[in-house]
Amino acid sequence: MDRVIPLSRSRRQIVFAFVVPCVVVLLFIVVFPLGYNLWMSLHNWNLVYPKQTRFIGLQNYLKIVTNGVFWYSLLNTFYYGFFALLIEFAFGMLIALVINLDFPGKAIVQTLVILPMVATPVAVSYVWRIMYNPDFGIINWVLKSLHLPAWNGIFAANTTMWSLIFIDVWQWTPFLTMIFSAALLSLPREALEAADVDGANAVQKFIHVTFPLMKTVVVIGVVLRGIDLFKTFDIIYSLTGGGPGRLTETLNIHTYNMLFTNLDAGRAAALSIIAVIIASITLLQLARTTALGGGRRK
Amino acid sequence: MSGEAKWLSTQMIIYERRRFEMRKIIVGFSCVTIFTLLIASTLWAEGQREGATTSSQQQSIVAFMPVHHFTSALQQLLPQFENSTGIKVQLSTLPEEEYYKKTTIELASGKPSFDVFLLNQGYVPEYAVAGWVQPLEQYINDPKLTNRAKYDFADFPSAALSRPTYAGKLYGIPATVEPQIMFYRKDILQSEGIPVPKTIEDLYNAAVKIKRDVPGMSGIALRLKRGTGSYWPWLGLVSDYRGQWVGRDGKDYLTSTNTEAATAMYINLIKDGGPTAPLNYGWYECLTSFQQGKTAFLLDANSWMASFQDPSKSKVVGKVGAAVMPAGPDGYIQAAGGSSWMIGMASASKNKDGAWKFMEWASSKPIALKIAIIGGDVARSSIWTDPQFKAKYPYPDWIQASSMTTDKYNSTYFLPTSTKLSAMSQIIDIALEDIYDGKSLSSEMANAQQETDALLK
Numbered sequence: 001m002d003r004v005i006p007l008s009r010s011r012r013q014i015v016f017a018f019v020v021p022c023v024v025v026l027l028f029i030v031v032f033p034l035g036y037n038l039w040m041s042l043h044n045w046n047l048v049y050p051k052q053t054r055f056i057g058l059q060n061y062l063k064i065v066t067n068g069v070f071w072y073s074l075l076n077t078f079y080y081g082f083f084a085l086l087i088e089f090a091f092g093m094l095i096a097l098v099i100n101l102d103f104p105g106k107a108i109v110q111t112l113v114i115l116p117m118v119a120t121p122v123a124v125s126y127v128w129r130i131m132y133n134p135d136f137g138i139i140n141w142v143l144k145s146l147h148l149p150a151w152n153g154i155f156a157a158n159t160t161m162w163s164l165i166f167i168d169v170w171q172w173t174p175f176l177t178m179i180f181s182a183a184l185l186s187l188p189r190e191a192l193e194a195a196d197v198d199g200a201n202a203v204q205k206f207i208h209v210t211f212p213l214m215k216t217v218v219v220i221g222v223v224l225r226g227i228d229l230f231k232t233f234d235i236i237y238s239l240t241g242g243g244p245g246r247l248t249e250t251l252n253i254h255t256y257n258m259l260f261t262n263l264d265a266g267r268a269a270a271l272s273i274i275a276v277i278i279a280s281i282t283l284l285q286l287a288r289t290t291a292l293g294g295g296r297r298k
Numbered sequence: 299m300s301g302e303a304k305w306l307s308t309q310m311i312i313y314e315r316r317r318f319e320m321r322k323i324i325v326g327f328s329c330v331t332i333f334t335l336l337i338a339s340t341l342w343a344e345g346q347r348e349g350a351t352t353s354s355q356q357q358s359i360v361a362f363m364p365v366h367h368f369t370s371a372l373q374q375l376l377p378q379f380e381n382s383t384g385i386k387v388q389l390s391t392l393p394e395e396e397y398y399k400k401t402t403i404e405l406a407s408g409k410p411s412f413d414v415f416l417l418n419q420g421y422v423p424e425y426a427v428a429g430w431v432q433p434l435e436q437y438i439n440d441p442k443l444t445n446r447a448k449y450d451f452a453d454f455p456s457a458a459l460s461r462p463t464y465a466g467k468l469y470g471i472p473a474t475v476e477p478q479i480m481f482y483r484k485d486i487l488q489s490e491g492i493p494v495p496k497t498i499e500d501l502y503n504a505a506v507k508i509k510r511d512v513p514g515m516s517g518i519a520l521r522l523k524r525g526t527g528s529y530w531p532w533l534g535l536v537s538d539y540r541g542q543w544v545g546r547d548g549k550d551y552l553t554s555t556n557t558e559a560a561t562a563m564y565i566n567l568i569k570d571g572g573p574t575a576p577l578n579y580g581w582y583e584c585l586t587s588f589q590q591g592k593t594a595f596l597l598d599a600n601s602w603m604a605s606f607q608d609p610s611k612s613k614v615v616g617k618v619g620a621a622v623m624p625a626g627p628d629g630y631i632q633a634a635g636g637s638s639w640m641i642g643m644a645s646a647s648k649n650k651d652g653a654w655k656f657m658e659w660a661s662s663k664p665i666a667l668k669i670a671i672i673g674g675d676v677a678r679s680s681i682w683t684d685p686q687f688k689a690k691y692p693y694p695d696w697i698q699a700s701s702m703t704t705d706k707y708n709s710t711y712f713l714p715t716s717t718k719l720s721a722m723s724q725i726i727d728i729a730l731e732d733i734y735d736g737k738s739l740s741s742e743m744a745n746a747q748q749e750t751d752a753l754l755k
Contacts, residue, residue: 134575
């Protein structure tokens, strides 16, 4: 454990002066809304009948847990998150490794690789919506000119989720690429050279030297991306709205519908509290099982 | 190091440290200042926004409407209102799917950004019970505000007035009275040797034939996209089959034989006679598809005629036929109707007199006539017999189909009078999508009935 160095009084005052505003802001932006949300979730607040709001304790949670749609939306959320994360991880690592090599035009390639992530998410969603459009989208136009059958993927039962995952992968793989790339750059040269001397080939080098040294950063990247995937809303809402049927209705979309269509604010608040709990448990566990937050160090 | 040098370097370190501390304090202080200024300016801007309606009482009102031919017609006529009254109107629009959500949430917040908006007939109970819309009797009956003789309130068809009335109070003025009729391509029917369908079975066969035989065309385009009011034409077909959604007894009948048969026919029309990507088709896409010559039949709002006869946009000018809804299995005819959209006033509006002035002007006889001529939305009965209107739309079959449907085939009650209609219509949207995707109709309707029951409790 690091030694805690006692600070001088003037030092402490300055530290305090900087920390206090930050804590105040956090209280307003995080603690208060979360607390109010929790309070809301214990009432049956319907926006159409605001005067009939009454404290009902955990009844909202009971209604949610006994509702099949909730569990199905949870399944959708994890399906989407798991596969998107897996693919983004694989491609992110691959591209990072490739970018780290030296080749002509490397700067241009680096810029191109980062571009999808930099574009505005909602704009990306709408452009993909137009491209996917079966009547005048460019994807079907290309298929038609190649005399292939039109692809209705975004609305077909077995490809609708994957159409969304594809967009997410396209847009957010650069995020992991950047993180992995930075980690690769900071690897100690000696370890790799030692592996070379021992006669390891590229794959062995990766499995036994590179990847183990990158583990901490990989976990950070995966956790960050995982949180974002759990929160994904814009892609799904703009393209399918949760449809067709409930095939792409994730927990977020379900919560959105609960508030904006059913106008049941109490239950929507309960859903978002459940989302926070699930996200915290899942991702904190992931972070804790690795060299993050004071875990084992070599 | 010599003693002097040591002292000097110590002094320099202290001096550097002090300067460093000084700098940190300055940086910290300026950060806090900037932060405070940001927050203050945001709050000030917010105050300015609210002040815009309160400070200039007679000067401006804000109107919020969905993308619709009524809205575009109204937009063209706005300068007339502004010139004659000096009240400035800020009209903003959104596509229908987003319009509903934005309107509901703004009204629920208690501080809507608009004074006047278009209210959809299905949402009147919801908004009325919540107290978000202003009852209008006091404005209509106030002689200082409304010249009753000139306004001629009786000119609105009673079927249209039943929708904005809830618990005896009137919450909106009809803006569009859109009975559901059948549109068809006269030329395509002629070249394919198909008589004008008189029953839904005939319509189905005709649509399948056209989709199969006419290249580049689908037989029929029906609403399936969620959030665009698919429940409206669906319910028209359901009523045609003597089915029901929610009966007058407050119970829902989604799994009744007739309702299920009608739903099956709705989906089959789309599957076997519809466009290639029907889940993409809201009312706007159906309209455009027909207007661009890509489909031969429609079972939708009569007000679309104007868009079909607009030579600047339409490819089917002069080729459009209209008829009443084809009969259901036992010869019974019924179609969707009512008053789809009405002009409403937000009860939180800070400029109610100005808002009423605008509403009264927009629904007055001369302006309603102009709107009907430009956009095809007929709100008043007298417009059907107006010579100017008849000159612009010399389509006797359309006029007859529209008025017959409004008077005979459109019951004043067909939509559930429920405050949960937005949630219920989403259940229908989802069920239709699922059935189209191949899920079992009976289990989908059973699910939908269960969920609707839970809402109606």
